[in-house]
Amino acid sequence: MLFITIFLLVFTSLVNSSAGKNRKNEEVWEQDLSKEMQIGASTEGYDRVGLRCGAESMTVELRTTEDFSGVIYTQGSFHSKEPPCFLDPTRGRSFTMNIPLNECTTEQIGERYSNVVVIQHDDELVTPGDAAFTLECDFSKPRDLTVTADFNGSKNKIAKSSIALVDADPGRDRRKRAAYVESETEEVIFTPDSIRKRKEEL
Numbered sequence: 001m002l003f004i005t006i007f008l009l010v011f012t013s014l015v016n017s018s019a020g021k022n023r024k025n026e027e028v029w030e031q032d033l034s035k036e037m038q039i040g041a042s043t044e045g046y047d048r049v050g051l052r053c054g055a056e057s058m059t060v061e062l063r064t065t066e067d068f069s070g071v072i073y074t075q076g077s078f079h080s081k082e083p084p085c086f087l088d089p090t091r092g093r094s095f096t097m098n099i100p101l102n103e104c105t106t107e108q109i110g111e112r113y114s115n116v117v118v119i120q121h122d123d124e125l126v127t128p129g130d131a132a133f134t135l136e137c138d139f140s141k142p143r144d145l146t147v148t149a150d151f152n153g154s155k156n157k158i159a160k161s162s163i164a165l166v167d168a169d170p171g172r173d174r175r176k177r178a179a180y181v182e183s184e185t186e187e188v189i190f191t192p193d194s195i196r197k198r199k200e201e202l
């Protein structure tokens with residue numbers, strides 16, 4: 001009887017000790033790591049981002065520094081994983097996405113269309129080194145500009161275009177731009193080298 005009582009006391013002590021350790025482990029996993037881990041706006045992993053604004057879509061051309069096998073998608077399209085808003089290449093360095101102006105969570109304010117494209121190296125997680133770009137096509141027509149039509153009868157929209165480097169973390173403010181380039185035409189190119197050159201000039 002004494003043996004059973006001692007056994008129960010030792011067993012209860014071990015269970016309580018183990019529960020205490022588990023509670024400590026749970027506390028670690030319950031911590032908010034968002035302040036400790038910053039994704040940031042990366043200038044590495046890609047050589048070039050090009051944007052061409054068309055009447056019906058934005059065409060984005062991406063060139064990575066090395067073979068890329070992650071995912072490329074418009075913000076808000078990650079979970080659906082549906083083309084044309086999501087691209088999951090097996091490998092490569094050059095990729096093109098045609099983003100319709102009326103799909104892929106493209107925002108429209110008047111004649112200005114914008115979307116965010118994310119280059120994510122891991123298929124499931126956004127990590128430091130991933131990049132995101134706000135793409136914008138502005139078709140606001142100046143008062144003295146005439147719109148012409150081609151032989152097929154489609155109107156040629158005159159556009160301003162821009163690309164802004166932003167934080168890839170979906171919880172960050174997309175209006176905060178780490179770098180920005182714009183063009184008074186329908187095409188614009190963003191390169192990490194142009195950012196470095198600008199910083200050196202300052």
